[in-house]
Amino acid sequence: MKILITGFEPFDKETVNPSWEAVKRLPDVIGGCEVIKLRIPVVRFEALDAIAEKIRESHPDIVLSVGQAGGRTAVTPERIGINCDDYRIPDNAGNQPANEKIDPEGPDGWFSSLPVTDMCEAIRRAGVPSSLSNSAGTFVCNHVLYGVRNLCEKEFPEIRSGFIHVPYIPEQCLDKNAPSLALDDIVRALQAAVEVCI
Numbered sequence: 008m009k010i011l012i013t014g015f016e017p018f019d020k021e022t023v024n025p026s027w028e029a030v031k032r033l034p035d036v037i038g039g040c041e042v043i044k045l046r047i048p049v050v051r052f053e054a055l056d057a058i059a060e061k062i063r064e065s066h067p068d069i070v071l072s073v074g075q076a077g078g079r080t081a082v083t084p085e086r087i088g089i090n091c092d093d094y095r096i097p098d099n100a101g102n103q104p105a106n107e108k109i110d111p112e113g114p115d116g117w118f119s120s121l122p123v124t125d126m127c128e129a130i131r132r133a134g135v136p137s138s139l140s141n142s143a144g145t146f147v148c149n150h151v152l153y154g155v156r157n158l159c160e161k162e163f164p165e166i167r168s169g170f171i172h173v174p175y176i177p178e179q180c181l182d183k184n185a186p187s188l189a190l191d192d193i194v195r196a197l198q199a200a201v202e203v204c205i
Contacts, residue, residue: 008068012073013151014047015027016099026075051098052147054147060082070159071171082130130196140172173197
């Protein structure tokens with residue numbers, strides 16, 4: 008069994024992104040499952056292209072994407088992605104779509120096919136705060152959640168996929184009044200979530 012786990016590059020003037028910092032620290036095998044790690048750009052469509060290429064190369068059973076949600080106080084599995092790009096800030100290539108569909112022919116939303124409620128419970132059992140989120144926003148994280156699920160429904164129906172948001176890490180909050188979570192805690196949370204998924 009294989010799981011592809013993606014994390015993002017930094018964006019919005021940050022020098023790190025806790026999603027990738029945590030993903031790259033995960034073990035290469037969790038519960039007997041091979042863990043494939045991929046850093047993706049914070050760029051609409053390019054992020055999906057990178058994931059699609061890795062899916063075709065590695066043939067994973069599960070795709071779990073991880074992103075940063077600054078301001079959140081917990082690790083939050085996402086229930087649904089919506090078919091909308093509406094960016095508050097430009098992505099890392101300068102794209103700033105307003106109320107545009109990700110797939111003009113796609114449905115309004117795709118639910119995660121991962122056990123999101125069980126993932127929350129497992130993360131909390133691991134000693135890390137977690138809650139279920141019903142909104143992944145309308146930036147590149149939502150683009151990836153919706154887009155990967157859309158791709159799998161059309162081309163890879165055997166693959167399950169979903170998304171988790173993580174808070175800032177402390178080093179990002181030295182000059183901002185925002186909650187943060189230690190990187191070790193985020194890594195532990197992701198490992199607990201993966202164990203439930205597999």
